[in-house]
Amino acid sequence: MTQPAFGAMSEVINFLMEIDKLKLVERRTKIIGHGRQENSAEHSWHFAVAAMSLAPFAPQNVDISRVVQMALLHDIVEIDVGDVLVYDLAARLAVAGKEAAAAERLFGLLPEPQNSQFLQLWQEYETGDSVDARFAGALDRILPILQNLHNEGQSWRENGISLEQVLTRNALVGESWPELWQHVVSHLHSAQEKGWLR
Amino acid sequence: MTQPAFGAMSEVINFLMEIDKLKLVERRTKIIGHGRQENSAEHSWHFAVAAMSLAPFAPQNVDISRVVQMALLHDIVEIDVGDVLVYDLAARLAVAGKEAAAAERLFGLLPEPQNSQFLQLWQEYETGDSVDARFAGALDRILPILQNLHNEGQSWRENGISLEQVLTRNALVGESWPELWQHVVSHLHSAQEKGWLR
Numbered sequence: 001m002t003q004p005a006f007g008a009m010s011e012v013i014n015f016l017m018e019i020d021k022l023k024l025v026e027r028r029t030k031i032i033g034h035g036r037q038e039n040s041a042e043h044s045w046h047f048a049v050a051a052m053s054l055a056p057f058a059p060q061n062v063d064i065s066r067v068v069q070m071a072l073l074h075d076i077v078e079i080d081v082g083d084v085l086v087y088d089l090a091a092r093l094a095v096a097g098k099e100a101a102a103a104e105r106l107f108g109l110l111p112e113p114q115n116s117q118f119l120q121l122w123q124e125y126e127t128g129d130s131v132d133a134r135f136a137g138a139l140d141r142i143l144p145i146l147q148n149l150h151n152e153g154q155s156w157r158e159n160g161i162s163l164e165q166v167l168t169r170n171a172l173v174g175e176s177w178p179e180l181w182q183h184v185v186s187h188l189h190s191a192q193e194k195g196w197l198r
Numbered sequence: 199m200t201q202p203a204f205g206a207m208s209e210v211i212n213f214l215m216e217i218d219k220l221k222l223v224e225r226r227t228k229i230i231g232h233g234r235q236e237n238s239a240e241h242s243w244h245f246a247v248a249a250m251s252l253a254p255f256a257p258q259n260v261d262i263s264r265v266v267q268m269a270l271l272h273d274i275v276e277i278d279v280g281d282v283l284v285y286d287l288a289a290r291l292a293v294a295g296k297e298a299a300a301a302e303r304l305f306g307l308l309p310e311p312q313n314s315q316f317l318q319l320w321q322e323y324e325t326g327d328s329v330d331a332r333f334a335g336a337l338d339r340i341l342p343i344l345q346n347l348h349n350e351g352q353s354w355r356e357n358g359i360s361l362e363q364v365l366t367r368n369a370l371v372g373e374s375w376p377e378l379w380q381h382v383v384s385h386l387h388s389a390q391e392k393g394w395l396r
Binding site: 003004005006007008009012013015016017019020021022023024031032034036038039041042044045046048049050052053054055056057065068069072073110111113114118143146147149150179180183184187190 | 201202203204205206207210211213214215217218219220221222229230232234236237239240242243244246247248250251252253254255263266267270271308309311312316341344345347348377378381382385388
């Protein structure tokens with residue numbers, strides 16, 4: 001179908017219609033108390049609201065407005081690549097180059113300055129190359145852990161994840177956010193006792 | 199189930215787990231080229247990215263960071279109230295008081311300053327009482343119109359919506375954003391010719 005034209009806004013609107021597809025990318029985490037898997041679009045919304053809501057507890061020099069933007073953009077590459085489980089290290093490594101190409105293609109649908117700005121924000125997030133990116137990365141890791149703690153360890157149980165894996169793969173959260181991490185670690189041990197984690 | 203405690207962050211985390219429910223609130227609009235209805239959480243993500251992406255075309259004194267925050271919060275009240283079709287004027291009026299009570303309950307789960315800040319942003323959005331709120335309101339209206347224009351008028355056809363209704367109910371978009379509205383009006387007339395609108 002020919003895309004309807006919107007003058008100087010046409011490219012932006014084509015981008016916005018293309019990213020509708022993120023609503024179809026499924027994650028392993030399910031809605032709390034519900035059988036449906038969440039998708040990467042609604043996860044991105046949840047992550048962005050978490051950044052706004054936890055702002056008073058963020059490290060002092062974090063720019064929450066930039067963290068919110070990273071949250072909104074961070075998973076758009078999954079339209080081309082799909083969601084890869086954070087605990088599947090081999091798959092995560094294999095997909096890195098494809099994600100970079102997807103970022104070029106998808107943000108490349110936009111005119112400047114948005115094209116470069118979005119690509120730069122996504123790269124900064126991916127490399128963890130700033131306090132904003134590290135805080136965003138910690139939030140993205142902590143959110144599914146919180147969802148699991150409130151949902152009887154659903155995605156841990158379904159994917160055979162161990163306490164050791166959660167502690168090792170998310171050690172970075174402890175570095176950038178020790179105040180929250182100490183509570184999480186205590187709940188993770190209880191979760192293992194309940195059989196939610198191997 | 200008792201909620202796990204997270205020290206000073208406990209209330210915020212309870213709020214974040216409560217709003218997981220927004221992922222279960224269905225709208226009339228379906229994913230483009232797909233049979234599934236979108237939900238209010240993924241719509242809120244789409245709306246926020248639209249604000250970021252269309253920033254260069256926004257009126258000069260709009261603060262996009264505030265518009266993004268309004269987008270992320272604007273539908274959270276639907277957790278208690280559900281989504282009401284924008285063309286169902288009687289239902290929209292009937293639900294206004296319930297939405298205000300829902301905002302008090304849901305944002306009230308948060309400690310200060312987030313409680314007051316979020317409530318104020320939501321009220322500003324609802325009343326359209328600033329350039330930011332009017333731009334946000336226009337974006338929220340334009341997004342499902344764009345989705346329908348790219349999806350053979352799906353939700354218009356399914357709900358028997360007329361060209362007249364779309365033009366009348368969204369006249370405010372023309373006021374706050376004439377540059378975009380003139381393109382939309384032209385496509386709406388074509389949509390009617392194709393039978394997508396009564």
